[in-house]
Amino acid sequence: MMKIKLFTVLGTLFLAVSCTPTKVVVPLQEGQWQIGVTQGRPQVNNSYLPVLGAYVAKGVSHTKTNYGGIQFSSLFLGAIQLEGGRVATLIPHDGFRPGISYSYGAQTFLSTRDYAFRIYPEAGVNAYLKQGPHILNASINTWVDPTWFMTDFGRGQLLAPSFSAGYRLRYKWFEAQVEYKVLNPTRNLQIPQNTIPNTFGLGGRGMYLGVALNF
Amino acid sequence: MFAGGDGTYDFKNEWLEPEYHVDETKIHLMDFQSDDDTIYSLYVGDIAQIATDTIILYLHGNAKSMDYFWETAGLFANLGGSHHFGFIMYDYRGFGRSTGRSTGEESMAADYNAVVSYLLSQGLTSDRLVVVGSSLGSLAAGPAAAGGSDISINKLVMETPQSTANVIMQNATGLSLPASMITSYKFDLAQNMEDYVGELLWMHGTEDDVAPVETAEAAMQKHQGSYYQEAVYDGAGHGLRWDIGDEEWSNVVLDFIRR
Numbered sequence: 001m002m003k004i005k006l007f008t009v010l011g012t013l014f015l016a017v018s019c020t021p022t023k024v025v026v027p028l029q030e031g032q033w034q035i036g037v038t039q040g041r042p043q044v045n046n047s048y049l050p051v052l053g054a055y056v057a058k059g060v061s062h063t064k065t066n067y068g069g070i071q072f073s074s075l076f077l078g079a080i081q082l083e084g085g086r087v088a089t090l091i092p093h094d095g096f097r098p099g100i101s102y103s104y105g106a107q108t109f110l111s112t113r114d115y116a117f118r119i120y121p122e123a124g125v126n127a128y129l130k131q132g133p134h135i136l137n138a139s140i141n142t143w144v145d146p147t148w149f150m151t152d153f154g155r156g157q158l159l160a161p162s163f164s165a166g167y168r169l170r171y172k173w174f175e176a177q178v179e180y181k182v183l184n185p186t187r188n189l190q191i192p193q194n195t196i197p198n199t200f201g202l203g204g205r206g207m208y209l210g211v212a213l214n215f
Numbered sequence: 216m217f218a219g220g221d222g223t224y225d226f227k228n229e230w231l232e233p234e235y236h237v238d239e240t241k242i243h244l245m246d247f248q249s250d251d252d253t254i255y256s257l258y259v260g261d262i263a264q265i266a267t268d269t270i271i272l273y274l275h276g277n278a279k280s281m282d283y284f285w286e287t288a289g290l291f292a293n294l295g296g297s298h299h300f301g302f303i304m305y306d307y308r309g310f311g312r313s314t315g316r317s318t319g320e321e322s323m324a325a326d327y328n329a330v331v332s333y334l335l336s337q338g339l340t341s342d343r344l345v346v347v348g349s350s351l352g353s354l355a356a357g358p359a360a361a362g363g364s365d366i367s368i369n370k371l372v373m374e375t376p377q378s379t380a381n382v383i384m385q386n387a388t389g390l391s392l393p394a395s396m397i398t399s400y401k402f403d404l405a406q407n408m409e410d411y412v413g414e415l416l417w418m419h420g421t422e423d424d425v426a427p428v429e430t431a432e433a434a435m436q437k438h439q440g441s442y443y444q445e446a447v448y449d450g451a452g453h454g455l456r457w458d459i460g461d462e463e464w465s466n467v468v469l470d471f472i473r474r
Contacts, residue, residue, distance in 0.1 A: 079396040111395040118392055147391040152381045152405075153433040156391050184389040191387045 021208035023067045024087045025126045025137040028059030036212030063089040080110040093130050101126045135168040177210035222280035222311025235289030249329035252315035259292045260301035266338025271345045273304040274352025280311025305330050319400035323355040328365045347372040357407030369413040377426045378434035379403045405434035414442040416471040420451025
């Protein structure tokens with residue numbers, strides 16, 4: 001029955017905001033560049049709406065990679081959503097012993113309507129197995145909401161965590177990415193007259209696809 | 216911003232339960248001009264008695280058209296007895312056959328006042344007006360009650376209202392993002408209720424997953440007007456009337472209107 005586009009737009013933004021995929025799991029080689037496009041596919045009702053973004057990353061050393069990205073779907077709705085950060089190796093992988101990397105950075109939002117601005121620092125840890133061109137990863141990430149107190153009626157929360165697992169094929173100049181993500185499991189996300197399916201009763205869920213070029 | 220349906224406007228007794236049948240000679244489909252758009256409205260009652268009857272102005276929820284609320288019209292037309300009150304509802308721009316698009320507070324207010332202007336021209340006075348805002352309708356009812364109505368509102372029923380645009384945004388994202396990130400429609404029923412001086416009845420269910428009861432409560436309890444009443448039902452959802460039954464719903468509304 002609910003046909004108001006406002007709520008559809010909100011649903012899309014939920015996708016755009018919550019479905020930024022993990023950009024880089026295993027740091028690139030020193031001096032290597034990676035340019036990629038991502039399609040977040042978070043689920044609302046029975047649909048997986050495409051949420052488009054792009055990013056660029058550069059290996060600044062053999063253990064550290066910097067990245068920056070933009071979400072086109074947020075831009076379409078009137079918000080400039082940019083992100084930037086660094087991924088660094090903590091424990092290199094060794095055969096079948098998983099490697100560990102960590103990431104930190106921030107997401108920023110700027111409204112083109114009233115220039116409201118929000119910044120959400122984020123941090124995460126990735127465990128990965130790398131065999132040849134194949135990379136399997138399990139990741140945990142959280143956004144920090146330093147303006148949680150600015151929510152209406154005091155309903156904000158400091159952390160917005162997510163969990164994900166994915167597979168990447170990194171073969172020479174090409175990389176393909178697929179990732180499953182559990183979003184904000186500590187909160188009951190709501191879009192009026194829409195359903196956000198969850199995983200085992202936790203948060204929302206989404207599937208990401210990405211392709212990237214390495215050079 | 217809003218998208219509606221075609222609006223068949225098939226207002227006949229055959230679609231109503233027998234207890235909600237109306238005198239079909241009292242069914243009036245009308246249209247009004249709202250800025251450059253045409254707003255379609257349904258009046259159930261004797262138009263000549265608008266000058267003397269209590270009139271219920273029903274602001275419907277989010278559906279393709281007021282077709283979906285024909286049963287509600289039948290219920291109101293029989294509230295307190297057959298055609299005891301006059302009843303009117305209308306389709307916002309872009310809903311049903313109403314032309315144009317609802318774009319936010321201004322278009323909603325213009326449509327509301329187009330209908331109210333007609334009622335005024337037929338002799339309605341403030342003391343005989345009852346406004347019922349249901350779900351989406353609360354977004355039009357709030358600003359009207361807060362002073363935006365061409366005729367002041369003294370009795371307001373808010374059924375399963377939303378609260379603020381920011382709350383919808385923040386519940387959808389889990390973050391402190393303001394609604395201005397995606398829309399210029401920044402409705403704020405908490406502020407509206409703070410500014411409304413008349414009588415308020417707030418009805419809600421604790422299991423409402425469309426308009427969460429906690430935030431609706433916070434918004435409605437900002438009201439400092441002449442009278443405040445809340446009817447909150449454990450286990451009821453957004454389809455409040457269906458969950459609690461017509462009898463309970465009617466009794467609460469009728470008691471409020473008559474008090």
